[in-house]
Amino acid sequence: MRWQVFFMVLFCSACSFDYGEQAQDDGSKPDIVMYKVDYVRMETGEPVVHINADVLERYEKRNTMAFERLSFKHFDKHTGTMRTTGSAETAQVELDSGDIHLTGVSLDVVSESATIAAESLEWQDNERFLTAGTDNLVNIQKKDGTNITGKGFSAFIRDRKWEFSHGIQGIYNEDDD
Numbered sequence: 531m532r533w534q535v536f537f538m539v540l541f542c543s544a545c546s547f548d549y550g551e552q553a554q555d556d557g558s559k560p561d562i563v564m565y566k567v568d569y570v571r572m573e574t575g576e577p578v579v580h581i582n583a584d585v586l587e588r589y590e591k592r593n594t595m596a597f598e599r600l601s602f603k604h605f606d607k608h609t610g611t612m613r614t615t616g617s618a619e620t621a622q623v624e625l626d627s628g629d630i631h632l633t634g635v636s637l638d639v640v641s642e643s644a645t646i647a648a649e650s651l652e653w654q655d656n657e658r659f660l661t662a663g664t665d666n667l668v669n670i671q672k673k674d675g676t677n678i679t680g681k682g683f684s685a686f687i688r689d690r691k692w693e694f695s696h697g698i699q700g701i702y703n704e705d706d707d
Contacts, residue, residue, distance in 0.1 A: 557591030567597075578607050597621040614639055628655030642690075643673040648683070658687040664695065674703045 569581040583600035600621055604614040619634030630653040637646040648668040652661050661684040662668045668683035682695025
């Protein structure tokens with residue numbers, strides 16, 4: 531029995547619960563990482579966004595999600611009709627605001643019969659505003675033959691208006707309807 535007590539004391543004195551100074555979680559490492567993801571966001575029982583991505587990372591402290599190599603579909607929440615389809619190399623989604631930063635992006639806007647391609651785009655959800663940086667090249671092609679490229683792109687979705695600030699070139703076909 532003495533030997534058991536001796537080994538128990540020896541064992542306990544050799545253990546330490548002091549693991550040194552732990553690195554603080556600054557939110558730079560994802561809390562969840564998933565591969566080959568099929569993500570559907572629902573509102574009132576209907577799909578609003580459907581995303582397929584090679585990688586999804588969720589950051590709880592920053593309340594963001596990051597996607598890599600993704601394709602997506604956006605549906606009208608009232609009618610269920612598809613509004614936009616697209617693809618991007620990356621997407622950074624701010625979960626609180628719904629704002630999204632996309633890189634290597636191509637969008638097909640169904641209602642406008644238009645495709646928008648850009649190095650990067652920013653979506654501001656509350657304002658319903660889509661923009662690219664001042665020096666980022668953006669191309670818009672429509673089925674009617676319109677093909678415009680420029681820089682300083684912005685689109686006001688509520689008003690269905692878009693504009694470029696400079697470096698504009700291409701063909702614009704005006705509908706007579």
